[in-house]
Amino acid sequence: MQNGLKSFLHAIFSKTGFHVTQWPKFNGSTKFRIEEFQYSAVEPRANYAPWFGDPDFQRIYSRIKGNTMVDIYRCYEIWELVEEVNKLDKTASLIEIGVWRGGTSGIIATKLSMLNSRSPFYVADTFTGVAKTSDKDKFYTGGEHADTNLEIVDSLLKSIYDKYKILQGIFPEDTAHLIPASEKFGFCHIDVDVYESAKGIVDWIWDKLIPGGVIVFDDYGFHTCNGVTRYVNEQKELADRTVIHNLNGHAIMIKIK
Numbered sequence: 001m002q003n004g005l006k007s008f009l010h011a012i013f014s015k016t017g018f019h020v021t022q023w024p025k026f027n028g029s030t031k032f033r034i035e036e037f038q039y040s041a042v043e044p045r046a047n048y049a050p051w052f053g054d055p056d057f058q059r060i061y062s063r064i065k066g067n068t069m070v071d072i073y074r075c076y077e078i079w080e081l082v083e084e085v086n087k088l089d090k091t092a093s094l095i096e097i098g099v100w101r102g103g104t105s106g107i108i109a110t111k112l113s114m115l116n117s118r119s120p121f122y123v124a125d126t127f128t129g130v131a132k133t134s135d136k137d138k139f140y141t142g143g144e145h146a147d148t149n150l151e152i153v154d155s156l157l158k159s160i161y162d163k164y165k166i167l168q169g170i171f172p173e174d175t176a177h178l179i180p181a182s183e184k185f186g187f188c189h190i191d192v193d194v195y196e197s198a199k200g201i202v203d204w205i206w207d208k209l210i211p212g213g214v215i216v217f218d219d220y221g222f223h224t225c226n227g228v229t230r231y232v233n234e235q236k237e238l239a240d241r242t243v244i245h246n247l248n249g250h251a252i253m254i255k256i257k
Contacts, residue, residue, distance in 0.1 A: 039223040044247050051076040060110040067156060068103020070191070070218060073248040075107050078189060081214055081252075082111040085186040086119075088212045092186030093179075095122040097171045097201050098218070100145055102153035104189060109161035117163070120183070123153060124167040124175060131170050136195035137227035144193070170197075172204040185209050191218035195227030202235075206255070213255045221249030 051057055051072055057079050061072060068075070082094065094112070099105045105123050112121060129146030150168050157164050167175035185208050190201055202215065209215070219225035220232050232251045236243045240257040 039226075042221070042247055051079075054079075056110070056114060057107075060107060064103040064106040064156065066103075067101035067106065067152070069100065070104050071248075074218060074250055075104060077246065077248060077250060078104055078107050078216060079111055081216065082108055082187060083115065085212075085214055086112075086115050086117060089184070089186050089210050090115075090117065091119060091184075092210050092213070093120040093122065093183050094187040094189075095124065095185060095205070096189040096191070097124040098191035098193070098197075099123050099125045099153055100191075101148045102156045104191070104218075105153060105164075106156050106160060108187075108189070109157050109164060112163070113161045119163065119186075121161060121164040122167055122179060123157070123164055124169075124171040125150075125153070126170055127168055130193050130197075132192075132196040132200065133194050134196050134227070136230060137193075137225075139224040139226070140194050172200060176204055183208060186213045188213075188215045189218065190215060190228075193219050193225050193228065195231045198228050198231050202253075209255045211255055211257070215253040215255075217251040217253070218249070220245065220251035221247070 051061070054076075057076060061075055065072075070078075085092065085094075094108060096105055096108060102123070105121075109121060112119060125148070127146075127149050129143035130140050131142060133140045133142045150166055154166060157166075165178070167178055169175045185205055188201070188205050188209070190198055192198055192201065198217065198219075205215070217228055217232050219228040221229070232243060232253070235241060235253060240255065242254045242256055244252045244254070246252060
């Protein structure tokens, strides 16, 4: 099949939750197979939109929206969750892994500043793109989203909150040793796109997470990140956590024991 037509059809199938694994050929073969995931366009009918009535959020969102691929719905949920976790433990640390150009880091840092928090905020990224891809991930091969650097993120955060630390490298393998062993966490935002990376982060942080602590998986509801969807669904069987599928695309995992 000609590459232009193949790309066009691939884009159409992808938007509806299908991934083409075999294309018809000009040699007479008529084989055409698609792999179906449980994905479809989601259009909730609710219309309560509190982000429009929150001037503090609107100010930071207007500033950072060019530094993130996360839509306003997920950004606002992060904004609110940081405050809710702060109520549980005002000293617990926060961490975001997979920050790209720092947009959602700016959301978190702004909320911490408004709360007069002194909690450490760790910001981790390879700054060389997606890492730890595997056969569990259908759409990533490694190195995607490398169009960023540490300086972009640092330039954004330094004017917002002074208790942040940027960790450059694969997390946790390369950089977790830079975090004190005694650190406890109330909030973790995972935006790493692939199964093994998400798993490694949760394995590292779980014992450090306070009861009621929250892990947000940015990638759960998107077919291009099906490895993360698979990983989070596996966590639903564990008795020490509750997993919530939010129709904005997030999965929220709460430590209950």
